[in-house]
Amino acid sequence: MxxxxxxxxxxxxxxxxxxxxxxxxxxxxxxxxxxxxxxxxxxxxxxxxxNQAARQMRTGRSRLIAVRIEPTRDGINGSVLDRFLHGLTETAESAGYRVMLYTATDAHQEIDVFDDLLGAYDLDAFVLTGTEHGDPRTAWLAGRGVPFVTFGRPWGVPDPHPWVDVDNADGTAQATRHLLATGHRRIGYIGWPLPSSAVGGERRSGWYDTLRAAGIDPGGLHRETVDGIAEGEWMMRELLAEPTPPTAVVCASDSLALGALQAVGAAPGGPGRPAAPVAVVGFDDTPVAAALGLTSVSQPLGTAAARCVDLLTGVLDDHPTDSPVLLQPSLVLRRTA
Amino acid sequence: MxxxxxxxxxxxxxxxxxxxxxxxxxxxxxxxxxxxxxxxxxxxxxxxxxNQAARQMRTGRSRLIAVRIEPTRDGINGSVLDRFLHGLTETAESAGYRVMLYTATDAHQEIDVFDDLLGAYDLDAFVLTGTEHGDPRTAWLAGRGVPFVTFGRPWGVPDPHPWVDVDNADGTAQATRHLLATGHRRIGYIGWPLPSSAVGGERRSGWYDTLRAAGIDPGGLHRETVDGIAEGEWMMRELLAEPTPPTAVVCASDSLALGALQAVGAAPGGPGRPAAPVAVVGFDDTPVAAALGLTSVSQPLGTAAARCVDLLTGVLDDHPTDSPVLLQPSLVLRRTA
DNA sequence: CATCGGCATTTGATCGTTCAAGAAGGCGAG
DNA sequence: CTCGCCTTCTTGAACGATCAAATGCCGATG
Structure with a gap:
């Protein structure tokens, strides 16, 4: 040796x-x-x-970034985090940083983990995903002066921090405009309950504002529910039972969209099959969407991850560029719309 | 402060x-x-x-474990790694270790990364996934005396190392037995090309041996191809064109199974729809399978990850239990079989 | 000719922990 | 009483890097 x-x-x-x-x-x-x-x-x-340990002891810097890995609750949406993580690891590597994982059950327990990681490993920074209104984590980190970036914009935080986000409203707006362009006039929406989901609000407003701008009254053609295939199917059935049912629907997730597809009786069978009678658009462009030919809004996750690292290294290497980053999603056209 | x-x-x-x-x-x-x-x-x-850095400098141990995160090539199978990673992080945490991520493009570049990580961060151990015949990585690590575990058994390695694996053959055997029990006699198989994929060989033999044990000649009812939905569909069409086509098919992945489903004209529409004319069973129990009602073989990924950590901490904390671990998968019954 | 300033390089101290060796105290045996 | 042993605790050194300050060298300046 x-x-x-x-x-x-x-x-x-x-x-x-x-x-x-x-x-x-x-x-x-x-x-x-x-x-x-x-x-x-x-x-x-x-x-x-x-030797990083020796360097770290002297400088107090570890060149380590921590990210939380979540249990893939839904299963379908799990791949979003997966792709984000990969991009993060890759970009961090080329900037001389490494990514460390941790788990947490809720925001308060996550703060304990912050404390642990900072005390034991001298972590340089955190990347937080999925911010919500009044997030205690950002306040805690900011209070301690710990550098961090959020993937997801801050909601009602007085003292802003660096963030990267995808323009959710633009995503559903693109979907809605596409449906308008292909002749649809009665376009519904299935999303998440508003007060609890900030992102849900964004996605709904993209649909809503686009219809209004086109001179169409969105009326009661929208439903809000927790995420899930069964929930999407149920809400779509409700929409179809309206006096004048929609001819197309924009959904806040691929899970909801998949449920909606089942409700409209479209037998999703992959590319090359006849289009569904009612157009459906999902959100996130998950593998399920690709497999089933579901038209969906795609988030540039690799770019988002790269920008997160850029912002962090900016702060860490003392050339801060504290302008937040808003990325545009893109609509991936497939069979269902 | x-x-x-x-x-x-x-x-x-x-x-x-x-x-x-x-x-x-x-x-x-x-x-x-x-x-x-x-x-x-x-x-x-x-x-x-x-302070870990100070401790590490004195002891040479970092309480850090590295895992490679792969680009989700197929997209559908990506969630497998995702779930494994989560289990790994959680179990490692409770054993006082942390998980660090890295990326690599091929086995040889990965070895360079090993060198880097060991030199800079004094990593305690590596978890390797997806071992193949003549894997250069295990030889390199073993030669350096670096502790590691593989998720996937060693193939033709003279000096064995700790490993955890899921009994792939038992998975397809369970699927095949279930099909036999429900009356099928002509049961096909779609998998991966044999010399290159060791796991593919395992999965095929589970199907093959079960049929033979039941006194049935598997005959030419099998096809081998690279992974993918389109490939699965194509191979299934070939099987259906046989003089006496199969009434059921076992697949080596959910991607292949999804393709097979499309070929048999089964319009997968979720739970509650009539069963497909030809039974199909997938492998990995991915979210896509759950969403579409595809019967699939489920790997106990959380347990596998936990056992990987157990084996590593055994080596690291000087109470080695060098018995490999072979876990049993389970068949998740849904609409398609 | 002495002094100064700037550049390139070296020296000693330090970060927070654990290892190796040593010291203090109590207790039993010879 | 002395010796040795055991238990319990303390002291100095070391891990490998960086920081802060000191050093030697050189040419320019008054």
Whole structure:
């Protein structure tokens, strides 16, 4: 087994002091060109890698970012987090950071985990997903001066923090405009209950405002429910029982959309099958949507993750760019609309 | 902002030396009961948490486990990794370990990442998923004496290592037995090409052996292809074109099963719809299967993850239990079989 | 010619923990 | 009484890096 290579090993080999090696790594501009090259050669030859623990002890920085991994409640929507995580890990790597996972059952227990992680591992930053009104987590982190980014904009927070979000309203607006363009006039909406779901409000307003802008009264053609396939089917049945039922429906999730599809009797059978009698659009472009030919709004998750890392490294490396990022989703057209 | 609480702070408050505090944490049995309690009170009162970086520098152990996060190639099967990761994080937490993510494009690049992570972060162990024949990663890790566990048994490795796996053959065997019990006699199989996919071989043999044991000749009722919905549909069409087509088919993945479903003209529409004319069973019990009412073989991913952590902590904490773990899957019955 | 300032590099201290060795006290045996 | 042993606790050193300050060198300046 090879001996451990430390900064002292490199220093001896390059005939310089430890500090000069450290400078080559952390402040190359203050080292003379010829010395820098000599040290660099020694580093390469020995395969030296700076020990993070030692560096961390001195600097108090760990180059570690924490993200919560959630149990995939619904199952269908789980892939959203999955794709986000992958993008996050990849971008963080290229910025010299690593991603650490943690779990939590609720916001308050999550705060305990923050405390734990900060105390034990000196975490540099947190990425929070799924912010809601009056989120206690952001207040706690901000109060401690811990850097963090949220994927999801802050809701009613006085002192704003860096965030990245996808323009949910624009997503449903795109869906609605597409349906209008293909001749639909009675376009319904199935989403989440408003006071509790901030994102739900966004998605509904995209549908609502687009119809109003087109001179159409959305009327009572909308329903709100918790997420789920069965719930979507039930709500769609209600809409179909209206005096003048919708000819198309925009849904806040692929789960709801899948339920709606079943209610309209569309037998989803994959690409190449005849279109459903009632058009349906989902949200999130999950694998289920792709598999079944469900038209759905796609979030640029890889980009969102990358921007989260950009914002964080901005704060951590002292060139903050505190402008929030709002990304545009795109409509993926398939059989159902 | 509160001052940083170190082991010295605790020691002063409890009127003992640093080392005694350290002993309370790491070797309580050598500390007198009354002293132990006094120190513990100080720890609780101050909210002290041992700094991992400092501990790691002295002991060389980081209490960190690394797992690779893969791009969800297919999309449908992505949720498998997702669920595994969640279980891993949760079990690791309760064992005092944390999970770190990394990405890699291929096995050789992954080995570079190993080197990086070991050099910089002193990782304690790796969890590898998806082992194949002649995997260079296990050889590299074993050669360096780095602890690791694989989710997936070793294939043709001379010097075995700890592993956890799900009995793939038993999964397809259960599916096949269920089909036999419900009266089917001509049962086909759609899976992955054999020499390249070790898991594919397992899954096929479960189907094959069960039929043989029931006195039925599997004949030519099987097809092998790469994973995907379109591929499944195509292979199923071939099977249906046989002189005596199958009345049921077992598939190596939900993707293939979904394709097969489309080929048999079954319009998957969710629970409550009439059964398909040809029975179809998938593998992995993904959200898509649940959403469409596809009968599928379910892997106990949470348990598998927990056992991976158990094996690792066994090695790391010096009470190795080097018996591999083979878990039984279960068949989730839905509409399609 | 002495002094100064700037540059490149080195030296000693430090982060918070655990290891290895040593010290204090009590107790029983010779 | 002395010695050795055990239990319990303390002291100094070390892990590998960075920070802050000091050093040597050089040419420019008064």
């Amino acid at each position: 090879a001996q451990k290579v430390t900064i002292a090993t490199v220093a001896r080999r390059a005939q310089v002091s430890r500090q000069t090696v450290s400078n080559v790594l952390n402040a190359p501009h203050i080292v003379r060109e010829e010395t820098r090259r000599r040290v660099q050669e020694a580093i390469d030859a020995l395969g030296y890698r700076a | 509160a001052q940083k609480v170190t082991i010295a702070t605790v020691a002063r408050r409890a009127q003992v030396s640093r080392q005694t505090v350290s002993n309370v944490l790491n070797a309580p049995h050598i500390v007198r009961e009354e002293t132990r309690r006094r120190v513990q009170e100080a720890i609780d009162a101050l909210g002290y948490r041992a």
